[in-house]
Amino acid sequence: MSNEEKQKLERHSQNSRRSYRHPPWNISLSILGPFRQLFEPPQRLVEPYVKKGQVVADLGCGPGYYTLVLAKNVGPEGKIYAIDLDKKCIKALEKKAAKAGYHNIEAHTSSAADLSFIKDKSVDFILANGLL
């Protein structure tokens, strides 16, 4: 990566952190809470694509609505990279994962534009639901 690209990435990363807000539709989904399961069950989106032992990246994971289902589907041999800009979401996810006994989730507070901790050509499935 050239210096110019690194600077561009750093500027983007700083701006993203500064300007990040929950968009109104996500807030409404949080308020609806359990009702989200009725009209957007996570299994329906995840199950056709994710198999045991796979490596999955959940970009914009929030507090883990899809992440825990992904962790269950890949099993202990698989791995989930859970990435979100919001530290609070990542902490909430880590608590939920610990409570549910999932040890295959690697959670990071990061911009999706800089995921250098993930190796090249190492991920079987990317879930970027509502990220772009």
Add this chain to the structure above:
Amino acid sequence: MAAGRQLSVNEMKRFLKPEGQAYLSLGAPPPFGLVDKAEWEQTLKGFRVVRKGGSIEKWAVVNLK
């Protein structure tokens, strides 16, 4: 396309396995969605689209083949 979005898509292309798949979607349909049709098509450029939503639902399952 917004610089951040392009960087994110570039990262996805970097770490996705050649036989892997990705589910991409917007946070909400227009007018709340931040990506217009041209930008959405630009986002999907370089991917092979396996499945996708209609003109209002902007989601797609893609791979690199």
